[in-house]
Structure formats: structure tokens, C-alpha cells
Amino acid sequence: MxxxxxxxxxxxxxxxxxxxxxxxxxxxxxxxxxxxxxxxxxxxxxxxxxxxxxxxxxxxxxxxxxxLKFLSLGGHVRSRSPLYRHGRSKIDQLASDTGMLANLATEEGGRAVYLYQSRGSYAVSLDTHVGYRLRLHNIGIGKAILAHLSRERVEAIIDEWGLPKATENTITEREELFAELQQIRERGYATDNEERTEGLTCIGAPVQLDGEILGAISISAPTKRLGNAGFDDDITAEVESTAHELALDIKYAEE
The missing domain is CATH 1.10.10.10 (Winged helix-like DNA-binding domain superfamily/Winged helix DNA-binding domain)
Incomplete structure (x- = not known):
């Protein structure tokens, strides 16, 4: 922190x-x-x-x-991240395959930092952008990260950033969040069902390497297109497999 x-x-x-x-x-x-x-x-x-x-x-x-000198500095910092270097093509492919907005993020200072985004053919326009920072508790990509941090670390993040309510679906109780994080670990992916933005649903999956959480990926789409379909198995599987492939690419390319 x-x-x-x-x-x-x-x-x-x-x-x-x-x-x-x-x-x-x-x-x-x-x-x-x-x-x-x-x-x-x-x-x-x-x-x-x-x-x-x-x-x-x-x-x-x-x-x-x-x-634009800040862009030069930020771009240099981002380029040193294996998650970004190996993740760009994966995120582009995910966006192309699903047609949705695909995201890549890591955690820094207890918040999600967006490293890369790619737009599919019917991707929505959101307020997020590269470099944008968000609390972790009410976004799919953030909960995918939280689920693979230690309880002590999650507690510290909550102590610093809280669990503020953004919509009627936002989790604002600590133990309710920990119960959800357990479910995410069991099923392998996280969801954000209009928890930060009304009308928007996200599916996120962690990028892990040898037990370490490097970041996460997600797709975002209008609830009517994604959420009401019950988180289609093919879509969730594609998000999960993309995250797993990215972890393997980092593992063997960086050795």
C-alpha cells in the first residue's frame, strides 16, 4: 500500500x-x-x-x-511489463473473436491500472482508458485480481480504498466480498454484473504465473448482450483460456 x-x-x-x-x-x-x-x-x-x-x-x-512528455515516460514504464508485451496480441485477438471491448490490467497501490484495451466490432465506449485507475471491488478485472491475493492484502486494500457503492449491485460488505472471491477461485473467472456501471457487464480472468498474480484480462459489454445470456460458457471459456495462454507465453518467453 x-x-x-x-x-x-x-x-x-x-x-x-x-x-x-x-x-x-x-x-x-x-x-x-x-x-x-x-x-x-x-x-x-x-x-x-x-x-x-x-x-x-x-x-x-x-x-x-x-x-506529451508524460506519454513517453508512461510508455517506457509500460513497455517494461511482460504482461503488457505479451498481452497486447492476446487482447486484440480476444476483442476480435468476441466483438467486445477487451481489457488488460494489473494491480498497483491497491487499484487496477489499465495497461491495454482493444475494441471489437460492437465494443461499447466507456470512461476507461490506458493508464486509468479503478478500485478493484466492483469490476470484473479487479475481482479476478483480488481473488488471488492473500486475505491480509485484500484487507489492507479495503482499509485504504473502502468498498464504496457505485450502483445497487455493488458489493459494499467485507464478508460478502470475501465470499464472492472464494467463488471466483472455485470457478476460475470473475463477473461484474452492473456493479460499477448500470447496463454494463464484464467477465474477468486472472493471469497467474507460478502462484503469483500478474494481472487479469476481461471483456466488457452491455448487459443485454452478455449478462442476460447467463455468462455464456463459450465466452467465459475464451476469456479463461486467453488468460492461461498469456501466462504460459510470459513463463516460457521470459525464461
Whole structure:
């Protein structure tokens, strides 16, 4: 989980707060940043000037925004992940075979981080994207990961991120979640039946290597197309087999 800095550097914290604020929109005027941040206008301007000098912030007219340099950094980090390197083609194939939105994610800091997505012929448009972070308890890909973490780790994740309610179907009780995670381990796949988004259903399966959970894959589709069909055996089997094939690819390619 998140570790507290022994001696936090206030200047760094201010820079990070500025970056995270800039990440919430396409552009901000200085006055808008002044309203959102606990910093003086001159301090904000100094931080922006430094970030611009090093290529991390762009200024268009009177608006500031993050630059594509962050894409370069994030892309480099992602490319070091065997899960991503070997998973892209698998996710593309899964999306093509099912026609749905296929996802690849790992866990970091107690949340799911999307590494890759691929759209099938009738994939839905969602708010998720590469790099997006979500709580684990109410998404199929997240529950597939949680089911293969130790109880102590899951407890710690719940302590930090809670079990907030997103829809009427969201699991918000700790023991109910642990009971579901047991079922996921027994059947081999996880489901999200409108637990984060009304009208959306997901099927997720873990990617495990020698007992270690590396991440998970999932497909997402409107409930009327996927959920009401009772989680078709052919579809769940394809998700599970794709996850298993990905684990084998990583195992033998990385040896």
C-alpha cells in the first residue's frame, strides 16, 4: 500500500499537486489553478515555468496543459511489463473473436491500472482508458485480481480504498466480498454484473504465473448482450483460456 514519506518535500508535493490538477482537464488558466490549489498565484506560475522549461507543460494562449512528455515516460514504464508485451496480441485477438471491448490490467497501490484495451466490432465506449485507475471491488478485472491475493492484502486494500457503492449491485460488505472471491477461485473467472456501471457487464480472468498474480484480462459489454445470456460458457471459456495462454507465453518467453 502507499508508504508515507519519512521527510516529505513540500516543494515536490506542490509540483505533484499541480500536475495532478492539470491532468483533470485539457487546459487551465492561471486564475483557475489559483482557485483549485493551496498555493499563491506567483508560486503556481513559478512551478509552471519550471515544468515548461523541462518540457512537461505546454502553454497555448493563456491556458496551461500537460505535454506529451508524460506519454513517453508512461510508455517506457509500460513497455517494461511482460504482461503488457505479451498481452497486447492476446487482447486484440480476444476483442476480435468476441466483438467486445477487451481489457488488460494489473494491480498497483491497491487499484487496477489499465495497461491495454482493444475494441471489437460492437465494443461499447466507456470512461476507461490506458493508464486509468479503478478500485478493484466492483469490476470484473479487479475481482479476478483480488481473488488471488492473500486475505491480509485484500484487507489492507479495503482499509485504504473502502468498498464504496457505485450502483445497487455493488458489493459494499467485507464478508460478502470475501465470499464472492472464494467463488471466483472455485470457478476460475470473475463477473461484474452492473456493479460499477448500470447496463454494463464484464467477465474477468486472472493471469497467474507460478502462484503469483500478474494481472487479469476481461471483456466488457452491455448487459443485454452478455449478462442476460447467463455468462455464456463459450465466452467465459475464451476469456479463461486467453488468460492461461498469456501466462504460459510470459513463463516460457521470459525464461
Amino acid at each position: 502507499k508508504e508515507k514519506a519519512n521527510h516529505p518535500v513540500r516543494t515536490s508535493e506542490k509540483t505533484l499537486a499541480l500536475i495532478e490538477t492539470l491532468d483533470t482537464a485539457d487546459g487551465f488558466r492561471l486564475t483557475e489553478l489559483d482557485e483549485r490549489l493551496e498555493m499563491s498565484k506567483s508560486g503556481i506560475h513559478n512551478h509552471l515555468s519550471t515544468l515548461r522549461e523541462h518540457g512537461y507543460v505546454e502553454k497555448n494562449g493563456d491556458e496551461y496543459s500537460l505535454s
